[in-house]
Amino acid sequence: MKKLKHLTLCAALLASFAGVTPAQAQKEQVVQDGIAVKPLSRVRVLVPEEQMNEAAAQQYREMLSQAQQKGALVPATDPQTKRVRGVAQRIIPYAPRWNANAKKWNWEVNLFDSPQVNAFCMPGGRIGVFTGIVNQLKLTDDEMAAIIGHEVAHALREHGRERTAKSGITSMVARGAGALGAAIFGIDPNITNTVTGMIGQGVVLKFSRDEEREADLVGLDIAARAGYDPRAGIALWRKMAMLNKGAPPEFLSTHPGGETRIRDMEEHMNVLLPLYARSKNVPVNRLPPYRTNVAIR
């Protein structure tokens, strides 16, 4: 697994981003209740959104067709697919408040039959969930919402686009989606390898710890608004840690730092629980405790 050498952006380019007018700055500033975030990275605009989304669409199509050929695409009629789609469909309406462009995205949700403990959301709203994460973690709907929210948050906060811009592979985007590989989307290549046998381009961009933290919190914010208990995020990561006592699952290799993340989520429950309570139309102190479906040590 080759890692792309991170290129330093030239000073002139950075300087051009410094010259932002107040009107532009205001436009980018979205007032939020719930989890607070910084404005989206300006560097990301080096990669045109359309190209990014087109590249993702092509990659997703290829992944679907390869999975289908191998019988690894769980059919739409399967109750598991219906369940994953049901959770995603409740979450998606809350996406545009985090990124107005999400209104125009072509949202798609598919379940891939693979033991990988992982999920993803590509730029432009193309979601993939692996049966491994659903089954091995025995996900409740709230926990599934925490996962889908997390992945959707990466896309809404445009982490993949930012990474692509920062790593100087914009010319590859310009040359066409085929040259890209799934790597620019922050997907662990082992996942797509298992499911589709693709990749091989070797460019691997993992999300940073800060991006993971943001995806956790924004993901739970979205899930809470959609009526899913944000405390499920904590249960989820505890389950993840339990699973990790055996062989480390892929999600942990791409999503590190279990204990810190749990602490971060706990520290933000004062912001997240009111969103959930509001969606349930009850005061916070009337919310029943969150109970997962397995004993958590």
Ligand SMILES: [Zn+2]
């Ligand atoms: Zn992540």
